[in-house]
Amino acid sequence: MNIGEIARRAGVSRSTVSYALSGKRPVADTTRRRIQQVIDELDYRPNATARALAEGRTRTIGLVIPPAGNRLTHMQLEFVASVVDAASRADLDVLLSPSGGDHDRSFERLVSERRIDGVILMEIRLEDARAVRLQQARVPFVGIGRTARDRDMCWIDIDYAGLIHHSVCHLADLGHHRVALVNRSPELIAAGYGPAHRARQGFLNAVRERGLDGVEVPCEDDARSGQECIERLLRSHPGLTAVATVNEAALPGVQRALADAGLKVPRDFSVIGVAARLWAEDFRPPLTAADVPAQDMGAQAVSLLLERIAAPGTPPRQILLAPPISLRSSTAAVPAGRLARADGRAAGDRG
Amino acid sequence: MNIGEIARRAGVSRSTVSYALSGKRPVADTTRRRIQQVIDELDYRPNATARALAEGRTRTIGLVIPPAGNRLTHMQLEFVASVVDAASRADLDVLLSPSGGDHDRSFERLVSERRIDGVILMEIRLEDARAVRLQQARVPFVGIGRTARDRDMCWIDIDYAGLIHHSVCHLADLGHHRVALVNRSPELIAAGYGPAHRARQGFLNAVRERGLDGVEVPCEDDARSGQECIERLLRSHPGLTAVATVNEAALPGVQRALADAGLKVPRDFSVIGVAARLWAEDFRPPLTAADVPAQDMGAQAVSLLLERIAAPGTPPRQILLAPPISLRSSTAAVPAGRLARADGRAAGDRG
DNA sequence: TTGTAGGCGTTATCAT
């Protein structure tokens, strides 16, 4: 069933059917009704491929996700879901491309075969070959996350540096002195994953500014690693009274390790972080944390991309989100006994 | 940049370029090399849309996922990832459509605008309007899960009924008598979600066959609900010594509730279930469970779909998986004290 | 071995 058949049965030309459908030029009421009737009868829908070829756009956007090998985190999952949802509301389809490395067939197809009008790029690295490729191919794109040269591109990101800085200052205000940052995985850090690096930066800055005794440790994105990580920290850093983290998947393990060590949160130990609300509220006691608004971010990424597609020439717009830190129940003043000891050591630490 | 431009620069006709690219008819070596050189020089790739229009197929499959509102479970996430990965290996692109209800725009676009060669349908209901729609539109499709009229369609599914039956029998063999099934959410059950209904069926059968005292409770897909669910069960069903579950997301809560109640697994209480290995191994102690091979399922769904696309006429093929139950450490013989009491009651129970 | 030309189903520019 195609537009020609509809035209024939309605006794008009194909262009009239096309215009009746698009409304881009007036069509007599009687004609329109006749056409509509035939369309309803045959349940006709224009072929999207043909339309894309003629219009020069596909009404489809690409969403580049990390490959399945690395299991997706909950946060990433929420991005995907919210992007797909937002796109769907804008009558856009979403083509998924799992690609992390540089030379990925599905990514290449996406950018070079003109299957899509624009791309949303997840899991961006500080140096990101895919961003470069998209730029040179002049494909409009938006990053969820940003590269080191972030002025050149359009992105939406969380201010991990600022949030971790703020979190650590909060801990310092509460009297904590020996604090740790539980970061993302060594692989991500090695790969130059932005959030991990920026979290580290914010942590180091706060530690320096407040004269703290701080240690940063990498941690895989799962509960078991979180547990091992805290166990190691407690052994290697006696007197540790608080951790900040950007690794939400590690949280259940953090909780278990502290419980196993007989440390009660927040009485004996404080925990603070950046995490999707689900994880924060599931922590016991509820986690004081900056809630990552993954839902919004997906939607905003889509509208950013739509802007970009509509006006590719304009200077790229960027959105840096710093969600407020929700004070829940996982942070408290450092326990008195420990405070003394920590203070005793502080003098000799870190110049 | 298009095929005509390549042809012009290489001094051949467009068809020669096309054939050189597809290999569907022999091209002289010198000619082929000349063409390839131009292609490399200009970094040309054929336009996918034009190709799709000419060939009558899009090299794209649709993946219908539950809408973002209902947060995706880990298992669903793994399906998505594995489908996308498998498709990518077959040089297929994947178009995502979030749609649960009946009248969904993005789903309608998928099936009626011929954007895709076939569809993989997730989260199938026993009565599923989308399956019906795909059937009438003659779009090849494969279900991850199956409808009540499962002979009519092509699907891959887990044998929840069999696995839960087997699990409960295992509990019975260990001497458990008062057992519960922690099922999926009330909404899913009300919507006729297959796995929930089939799990219930398997549970009831085992309970009947073994003369157990069984109770089935629905539970939302998250830790908090799991916790509340077990707390309620322990109150309302004293003497309960074991639960079976198909609700992996509830497991962390199950664990917490048991710990809070002072019940040690498996000494005081047994837990068994169907879950992705990640969840099973993360449980403490490691969960005796049938491991859902989500990875394989995605890959198999894709190859099933490819078969179907290649030969739409053939009778639909179905794959029912019953992964073995891995004996880990969460099940043990019923505690002696309780056994006596449970046996005492058994005589009067359930005819 | 290569070229010519028609077709895939739309949209959109001229005409009328």
Place this chain on the structure above:
DNA sequence: ATGATAACGCCTACAA
């Protein structure tokens, strides 16, 4: 207000 007709970029049957 409506109809021809030429793109859009590729594939492929037919011809040479």
